[in-house]
Amino acid sequence: MTTSTAPATPADLAARYERGDFLLATARHALLASGVAATATDTDPARLSRALPGLFTGSGAPIAVGVLPFDTSEGTSTPGHLVLPRTVRRASSDRAAVPPRTALVRPVQVTPVPEPEAHLAAVRAAVSALSDRDLRKVVLARALDLDFAEAVPVADVVRNLANGNPRHTTYAARLPGGRTLVGATPELLLSRTGGSVLSRPHAGSMPRSADPAIDKAKGEALLASEKDHLEHAVVVESVVEILRPFCRVLDVRGPELVSTPAIWHLSTTVTGELVDQDVTALDLAAALHPTPAVCGTPTAAARSLVRELEPFDRAYYAGAVGWVDAAGDGEWAVGIRCAEIADTSMRLYAGGGIVPASDPRTELDETSAKFRTLLAAMGLEI
Numbered sequence: 410m411t412t413s414t415a416p417a418t419p420a421d422l423a424a425r426y427e428r429g430d431f432l433l434a435t436a437r438h439a440l441l442a443s444g445v446a447a448t449a450t451d452t453d454p455a456r457l458s459r460a461l462p463g464l465f466t467g468s469g470a471p472i473a474v475g476v477l478p479f480d481t482s483e484g485t486s487t488p489g490h491l492v493l494p495r496t497v498r499r500a501s502s503d504r505a506a507v508p509p510r511t512a513l514v515r516p517v518q519v520t521p522v523p524e525p526e527a528h529l530a531a532v533r534a535a536v537s538a539l540s541d542r543d544l545r546k547v548v549l550a551r552a553l554d555l556d557f558a559e560a561v562p563v564a565d566v567v568r569n570l571a572n573g574n575p576r577h578t579t580y581a582a583r584l585p586g587g588r589t590l591v592g593a594t595p596e597l598l599l600s601r602t603g604g605s606v607l608s609r610p611h612a613g614s615m616p617r618s619a620d621p622a623i624d625k626a627k628g629e630a631l632l633a634s635e636k637d638h639l640e641h642a643v644v645v646e647s648v649v650e651i652l653r654p655f656c657r658v659l660d661v662r663g664p665e666l667v668s669t670p671a672i673w674h675l676s677t678t679v680t681g682e683l684v685d686q687d688v689t690a691l692d693l694a695a696a697l698h699p700t701p702a703v704c705g706t707p708t709a710a711a712r713s714l715v716r717e718l719e720p721f722d723r724a725y726y727a728g729a730v731g732w733v734d735a736a737g738d739g740e741w742a743v744g745i746r747c748a749e750i751a752d753t754s755m756r757l758y759a760g761g762g763i764v765p766a767s768d769p770r771t772e773l774d775e776t777s778a779k780f781r782t783l784l785a786a787m788g789l790e791i
């Protein structure tokens with residue numbers, strides 16, 4: 410195992426990413442992991458975590474990187490997947506910088522899954538199910554399949570994501586079976602640095618506008634929206650409730666208005682001090698996941714409704730992407746604004762929180778805006 414200290418900027422690392430590597434990068438810090446010293450694959454994140462000390466010792470790698478799927482409940486078929494890499498490069502910088510952009514070929518076919526009309530029907534069904542089944546919130550997603558005449562240039566997509574989303578976390582992770590998950594997420598599930606934990610739940614959205622005055626008004630409308638504050642509060646309550654037993658102090662600040670290039674969001678910052686230093690970043694991420702930002706409340710009933718209403722398996726969309734080291738420190742991002750790439754095709758995912766006051770058309774438009782993160786990286790407007 411080598412940990413490179415050669416000077417590099419986060420932009421250099423994003424530019425050096427190659428298909429098969431693991432990347433977690435903002436314009437100010439980045440981690441690039443390459444090669445495979447060992448892997449661990451398990452549907453139970455707790456078992457993955459318990460296996461880690463032995464894997465660290467056996468492989469000599471002091472860090473594990475990887476993904477958790479959306480569905481981590483008993484009986485799920487999509488496993489969490491960790492890689493103990495051979496090489497890890499890290500970079501941080503006071504000056505934000507991004508790798509250059511590359512022009513990409515256009516897809517030969519674009520297929521929404523389901524069709525927009527069917528998503529509208531699913532949102533209506535979800536709103537009814539909320540009261541019938543006593544749910545406070547459920548997150549419903551749709552997908553967009555892009556087919557190309559040639560292999561998708563994964564590394565170029567990743568560089569374009571980093572170029573277009575410098576304030577957010579661009580990620581790429583190899584999945585079991587050789588596919589690649591790529592995305593640029595604004596949402597931090599959990600980081601642990603020594604005794605300090607940090608979570609930045611996001612929920613409540615409003616598509617942005619190219620017109621500055623309209624854009625500003627949209628942000629203000631989100632900040633004033635009772636429906637979005639409710640959607641957001643459900644997530645913060647869950648994060649706080651789950652972190653509280655692990656932390657001796659917990660500080661909650663927010664919600665505040667934040668933005669990606671495509672969307673306004675409500676975001677809250679939760680910080681805490683760990684009681685027990687043996688609890689790792691992966692343990693905490695597994696305890697929090699799936700938050701109501703990607704699933705709903707109560708979790709099990711919301712997950713059942715997601716399975717009933719979405720015509721696809723989410724796999725790693727709305728999962729978690731990150732790393733944990735032998736000391737227990739680590740960072741796990743929420744796996745949204747992403748696509749799964751398999752050779753000549755890619756599936757984009759976008760979801761939104763549904764509460765009793767949700768309007769189906771607004772929800773459809775919100776998912777269209779969320780697709781823009783990946784579409785912009787592909788140089789597409791659809």
Ligand SMILES: C=C(O[C@H]1C=CC=C(C(=O)O)[C@@H]1O)C(=O)O
Pocket residue numbers: 548550596611612613614674701702703727745746758759760761762763779
């Ligand atoms: C589930 C997604 O976004 C979540 C994160 C931020 C805002 C959200 C919302 O307003 O619905 C979602 O909870 C997604 O982008 O696919």
